[in-house]
């Protein structure tokens with residue numbers, strides 16, 4: 001049998017909208033305080049779009065930046081996989097809108113829904129096309145406009161999220177490089193712990209669903225917190241063990257940024273080096289599918305992510321969805 005070709009990340013681009021909402025801004029909207037938000041979550045500010053700006057706008061900008069970094073013409077992209085829980089519309093897919101906005105041609109693509117784990121799921125989905133030899137240039141984008149589905153009168157959810165996007169280009173790797181392995185798991189018993197009940201086929205939009213605020217994020221914060229703390233560590237330990245990698249061998253740990261306490265608890269339990277842990281939640285909040293590529297960018301900016309580094313990505317999100325990826329950084 002032919003040896004499987006690995007996929008590697010050859011470019012990274014990110015984009016956040018310029019407008020910033022600080023914790024002080026939230027103190028004026030709901031009964032909260034900067035002290036509460038920082039101590040419970042680690043968040044200080046988040047970026048939010050202006051009216052009329054949608055997920056495909058952020059995603060297209062991130063995609064253009066990634067392609068420019070590699071000097072790849074959009075016309076040479078073969079597949080676009082878009083991780084998002086806030087598509088511009090239910091259909092057409094955000095992938096189609098991005099194709100048009102970046103000027104890609106003869107490309108195919110689709111959206112992938114896995115909430116906060118969507119970027120790692122999309123990364124792996126894109127990698128499969130490279131590994132089979134079906135495609136050589138796959139654009140994987142994580143983008144969300146969480147501000148479009150937040151109830152700004154619910155202090156328990158509105159302070160947590162922000163808007164943002166990131167894109168990576170996947171290409172065939174040389175021996176030993178690129179995406180090494182992954183472990184994913186879904187658990188629908190958590191479906192009612194974090195969800196948006198309105199607007200789908202179960203509760204199509206009506207005056208009633210709007211009156212009942214069903215088109216917003218609903219969350220049982222403690223249930224999600226407990227699950228995330230346990231499962232993020234479980235999946236990391238299992239992936240490392242299967243690959244005979246010690247936690248101390250990880251140069252850069254890039255976790256989903258939902259809560260600084262979840263990240264610290266995971267890093268402690270897995271035994272990761274404190275200096276390997278990337279945290280940027282204070283600047284962006286939880287940007288759902290945008291988070292991991294934005295954290296990759298932060299890691300690069302801080303000089304903590306260099307070519308050849310062994311990287312562990314990890315996420316837990318609505319669903320529940322769980323994911324971890326082991327890769328060797330290649331740019």
Ligand SMILES: CC(C)(COP(=O)(O)OP(=O)(O)OC[C@H]1O[C@@H](n2cnc3c(N)ncnc32)[C@H](O)[C@@H]1OP(=O)(O)O)[C@@H](O)C(=O)NCCC(=O)NCCS
Pocket residue numbers: 031032033036037040041116155156157159194220221222224225228258259286316317318
């Ligand atoms: C949401 C979260 C920060 C809440 O923190 P917590 O320590 O669990 O807080 P609780 O939900 O127990 O609430 C404690 C109190 O703070 C209050 N509170 C909630 N939000 C508040 C806010 N923004 N400001 C001030 N008080 C707030 C609650 O009303 C509650 O008050 P009560 O004791 O009078 O009822 C935390 O549960 C969390 O991060 N969960 C995971 C969220 C997540 O990861 N989501 C995305 C998954 S990808």
